[in-house]
Amino acid sequence: MHISEGVLSAPVLLAGALGTGIGTFLGLRCLTSEKVPQVALLSAAFFVASLVHVPLGPSSVHLILNGLVGILLGWMTFPALLVGLFLQAILFQFGGLTTLGVNTFNMAFPGVVVYYLFKPLIKSPRLSVVGAFCAGAFAVLLAGIFVALELALTGESFQASAKLILMAHLPIMVIEGFITVLIVGFLKKVRPEILFPEEKP
C-alpha cells in the first residue's frame, strides 16, 4: 500500500500532497487538547500495524487499520497517519518523502469516508457489528482503489493493477473488518465516550 518513490508522475504526487495538506488542516482544526493522547495512541498503533505482513501470492500485504483510526478520529485521521507514515518513510523507507502526500491521502481519506458512512451504523445498537466490519473492510478497499487509480494515471493499466490489488487485499479486508468489530465492540461496551465523544455525559 505504500507507493515507492519514483513510481508516480509529478502531477499525481502534487495532487496527493495537496489533498493531504487540506485533510491535515481540517484535522488539526478539530483536534482538541483532550483528543491529543488518543490521536497519538492511534498513530502509534497504525505505525506498528503496517509492519505486520502476510505473504500473499506474488506480493505481501499488511494491516492498515485506517478504518479503525478513521472511525475513531474522523478528520483527525490525516494528522495521525501523516505522522505514522512520515516515520515509516524515514525509518524503514516504506514509501518515501516525495510520496508521503499521496500515501497519506490514500490511507487517511478512506478513513474519513468510513467515518461518515458507517459511524451512524455503529451507533445503532443492532447493526453495530455490521457497521464496524464494513468500516474496516471498506477503508482498505477504498485505499486499494486509490492506489490502482494513481498507478493507472501513471501508465499502468487500471484493470490489471486494480484486479491484483483487490485480490491481494481481500483477506486483509476481512481481517481488518474483524479487528475493527472487535475493538469497536469492546470500546462501545467499556468506554462509549471514546467512540461517541459528542454524547459525553
Add this chain to the structure above:
Amino acid sequence: MKKSLIILFLFLIISSKVWAHKISIFAYVEGNYIQGQVYFNDGSPAKLAKVTLLPARGHKILGETKTDKEGNFKLLIPKGVEGKVRVVALAEMGHRAEINLSLKPEAKGPQKGEPSFPGAQDFMAPPAQTENPASAGVLLNKEELKALIHQEVEKEVAPIREILEQLVKQLQKPSFSEIFGGIGYIFGFFGILAWAYSKRK
C-alpha cells in the same frame, strides 16, 4: 482503550514476525550478465517483477527482464554499456527499488591482452610470454589462465556472496529498536503538541 491496545498487541504478536513493506534489490555483475534478486524485506521473493537497466543518469532503457519464481533475474549487459548504471526493479502495487552498479569496460579480446588492473601484467605475463613451451610441464596461455582464475575465484566467492546477500536482507528488516524508537517519536511529537495546547489556554 488500554485493553483494546493489549488485544491489538496480542494480535500483532500472534501474527508473529515483524515484516517490512517494500521491495529490495540485490545485484552483482558476473561476466556479461547482471545477476541478482528482488525480494520483499521479509525475504520472500518478488515474483515476476520488472527489472530494467538504466544509465546512472537518464531514463534510456538499456535492458529489461523479469524475475522468476524465486525472485532471481539475469540480465544480459548490452555491448558497449559500461561505467555507472542503475538497475531498477518494479513490482506491482507501486513498489520500486534500485541499486547502483559500476560496470567494468568489456573484457578485451585475446588480440589485445591488456590487463584490467595495474599489476596484473607482472603476475600473468610470464607464463604467457614464455616462448619455450618445452620448459614447463603445463603451460597455459594468458586467456586460459585468466579464465581459470576467474572460475576458481568465482567458486571461492560464491559462499561469501550468499552471506552478503543474507546480511543485506537482514539489514533491511526494521529492527525492534527502530520500531520502538518510532513509537517514541510519535508520543514525543504528540507530547509537544499537547504541551503547545496547554500553553495556549
